[in-house]
Amino acid sequence: MEVIRARVLGYCMGVRRAVEMTARVSGGGAPAPVPDLRLASREGPCAGKIYTLGPLIHNPQVLAKLKSRGVEVLDETRLPGDLRGAVVIVRAHGVSPVLEAEVSLRGGRVVDATCPKVKASQNLARSLGRAGYRLFLGGEKQHGEIIGIRAYAGDCIVVASPEEAAEAAADLYRETAGKRPAVIKTALLGQTTLSPGEYRAIGEAIRPFFPDLRVEDTICEATRDRQEALMELCGQVDALIVAGGRASANTRRLLSMAQALGKPAWLVESAGDIPREIAACSVVGLSAGASTPDDVIDEIEGALLAMDR
Ligand code: SF4
Known part of the structure; x- marks a missing residue:
């Protein structure tokens, strides 16, 4: 089986930035440069509780990793009464200014990981x-x-x-x-x-x-780039795997675009979700939503290639 990756796939700038900011706060280090250096000093590791306002991104593996580092997800509709000493991270999607103010009023320190776009x-x-x-x-x-x-x-x-x-x-x-x-x-x-x-x-x-x-032109080119790359890829493959979380809107959109183009396509969260019937295809395309980490994409690609053996 040949696996062709989409020209553009996986993490967009805003999601990568939010994940890296959270990693720094939770003491997980940062593999890449900080996009906004002014934020670095406010993002140092936190000794108190660390929360994200709602799930940081729509990817189960990333959420599980953050949980293992003690990062908890706050229900935006039920904030704890006392957030003193805690860091509360605003996710890439952003939140309402009222919610941010509520966090500060309850003593929490807001780290704003809202995507600049x-x-x-x-x-x-x-x-x-x-x-x-x-x-x-x-x-x-x-x-x-x-x-x-x-x-x-x-x-x-x-x-x-x-x-x-x-x-x-x-x-x-x-x-x-x-x-x-x-x-x-x-x-x-x-x-x-x-x-x-x-x-x-x-x-x-x-x-x-x-x-x-x-x-107003508010559509992000990250989405457009992944969608265009997927359309190009559909012309070259027998079937398509879209890697990403089922809760991710942009991942589901990539899947429905491939299906609308008449390609057999599956949304796969991890290698264990790959359908057996794809082994019959000679050329498989691999795309991934903007909240899918590199290691998950690599793992899925490896599992597809291993189906041949
Ligand atoms: S707007 Fe959304 S899709 Fe675009 S870079 Fe930001 S988080 Fe990613």
Whole structure:
């Protein structure tokens, strides 16, 4: 069997940064340079309890490793009353500013591992909201990134699909018709992991109601790069393995893209999940979501190659 890796796969910058920041705080060392050197002094190993606000990333192996180092996951809806002496790490998806303030009020030290790109979306949402824009936010309502950005925006309308966008835009149009100012300012921001096509379709669904809609480019190229690499790979292989956590939205999206292109494809969390029938394929493609660590990808590739022997 030949295994071809996607040109781009695995950890994106934001996830790698969050994992490395957490490793430093929990005394696990950092294999790569710190992207933001100003943070280094605040990230030294912590003697007290270490928490992440929700799961740091959607990957079971990484979460298990962090747990073994004593890093606990806090339920964002039920913070402990006393966090004195504890470090609380904000994950790459970011959280609402209210939650961060709550942690500080209870005595916790916040280490902000929010991806700089998500931070940029949060800041944009806040400044557009302050400038009087009605915001549409494209993405999954329950996703941590959307919950966080929404809190920065104040009032905004979350839409998960072009159909929902058209419906919400029609409602807003009816609600504002005849009111002053006659033309309301609208803007669209998207979850960083949306596909460019989906995001465009959401914008097109709103535009008939609000032709001056301001569309911000918030889609992260890390997602785009992995999706484009996967599409290229699909043309060269008989079947495809997407390595990553089942809870990872961008990993599941890679899987559904491969399936939509007509390729037999499986989402595999670890080597033990590889389906037996793939042994019949001559050329297998290997892709991985943005929260999949290098060692898991290597292990899965090794197991695929070992199926030949
Ligand atoms: S996918 Fe992009 S926005 Fe999301 S964490 Fe990774 S680098 Fe940041």
